Amino acid sequence: MSDGLGPLPDSDSLWETAACGLLLTTTAGVIVRVNSTFCSWVGFDRDEVLGRRFQELLSMGGRIFHQTHWAPLLQMQGSVAEVKLDLVHKNGHSIPTMLNALRREHPEGLFHELAIFVAEDRNRYERELLAARRLAEERLLQQLEAQQALSLAQNRLxxxxxxxxxxxxxxxxxxxxxxxxxxxxxxxxxxxxxxxxxxxxxxxxxxxxxxxxxxxxxxxxxxxxxxxxxxxxxxRGIVVKPQVIDVHAVVANCVEELAMTFSGRTLSHQHVGSGQCVADGDRLYQAIGNLVANAMTYGDPDGTVAITSTSEAERVTITVHNRGTPIPARLLGNLFEPMIRGVKGGDDMRSVGLGLFIVREIARAHQG
Structure with a gap:
């Protein structure tokens, strides 16, 4: 019955053009039949291969392995599979291969049937796989070391x-x-x-x-x-006790008292808006006192220190302005940090440099 595929290639054609090297050898390894695929791999003509012993086409290591391992194994169990051997090309370079062999009885006698596959792609895959495994192991080791270092750092922290x-x-x-x-x-x-x-x-x-x-x-x-x-x-931050106050009245009282403290100096107060807000009057008093003291210490002794309080819809602003030598640019970024001071002031106003830091903390405590 026809299967509709038409005529199929005969066995000789399949043998000759197979995708692998096919050989038939005697039990002593003498090659009695070989296909063109194998001949093209090793660079020899068919006549140069026939009659030679298969082991003569192997590298030195391959010959030793043939004699000590796979030939005795083939003799004992009748077959071997996935044996790695290096063939030697006619030009001298090695060809990595995988060999499968079967010991079979034919009408003409006992022969070894060999099927050989070029293993270059497989070797490259194995090398890449090994390299990837080593890389993964190295990265795992690095990760473990990083985790250990992180754990130590966290403990120290x-x-x-x-x-x-x-x-x-x-x-x-x-x-x-x-x-x-x-x-x-x-x-x-x-x-x-x-x-x-x-x-x-x-x-x-x-x-x-x-x-x-x-x-x-x-x-x-x-x-x-x-x-x-x-x-x-x-x-913990500076504690504030906010309540409804008139910020203009607080600033006015503060300026009046500071004018007595800094007698001989001129202070002025201007106010804008209604003045009603929710804040800690004592803390605002403290902040204004620190700012005015700073202005008196570093400002022009003959100039006026102007204090302005502005009350808007949802914002209260208090400014203290003096005249004199501008603050050095190198100090502006850290001006409100503790222990930061400008040029040296008079001995009567010497401090530990906390005034502006406390002003900042009071403003922050008021969400300012």
Whole structure:
């Protein structure tokens, strides 16, 4: 019955043009039949291959492996599969191959049937696979090392964070204790100086007592600054108690008191808008005092320090403006950081450089 495919190629044609090298050898390895595919691979004519022993076409390593392994294995079990051997081309270069062999009985006697495949593509695939495996192992090792380093860094960070918290708590407690202990003697000094000033008619002594009072006031302000700084640095921030206030009245009262503190200097106050807002008046008072003190210290001693309070729909702005030498450009980026100071001011206004930092924290506490 016909299958509709037409005439099929005969077995000789299939043998001759097969996609692999086909050989028939005696049990001693003498080649008695070979196809053109194999001949084209090794570069020999058919007549140059027939009658030769197959092992003569192998590399030295292939010959040794043939003699010690696959020939005895073929003798014992009658077949071998997927054996890697290197053929030697007529020009001398090696040809990697995969060999399959079968020991079979024919009417003419016992023969070895060999099917050989060029393994260059397979070798390249195996090399690429091995390289990919090595790369994956290296990357896995790198990832493990990175994870270990990250874990160590996280542990160090946790320890550093815990240590920082301990230090911050200790610093906060120490500053709180010291400032609390200093407040009482300073208050006593101020009270004593005030009483002595009331009962003393000598002008010189009155002036001296005034200096004592000013020094006590300055020390009190430094203590308050240190407390605020400690609160801000330990992450709690400056505490504010917002309530409905008239910002213009607060600024006016502050300017009036500062004018007495900085006698001989000129301060002015302008206001815009209704002035009603929700804020902590005491903290605004503190911020304005720090800004004005800074302006007095670094500004033109003959110039006017102008304070302006502006109240808009949802925004309150307080500005302090002085005249004098401009702030150096190198300081502008860090001007409100602690311990940052401009040119040296007078000894009577010396501070630890926390004034503008506290101004910034008060503004932040008001969402400003």
């Amino acid at each position: 946790r320890l550093a964070h815990a240590d920082a918290e301990i230090r911050a708590t200790f610093a906060e407690q120490m500053v709180g204790i010291v400032s609390h202990d200093l407040r009482n003697p300073l208050t006593a000094i101020k009270m004593a100086a005030g009483l002595l000033a009331c009962n003393e008619e000598d002008e010189k002594r009155t002036r001296i007592l005034g200096h004592v009072t000013q020094s006590a006031d300055r020390a009190h302000r430094l203590i308050e600054d240190l407390l605020d700084f400690t609160q801000a640095r330990v992450g």
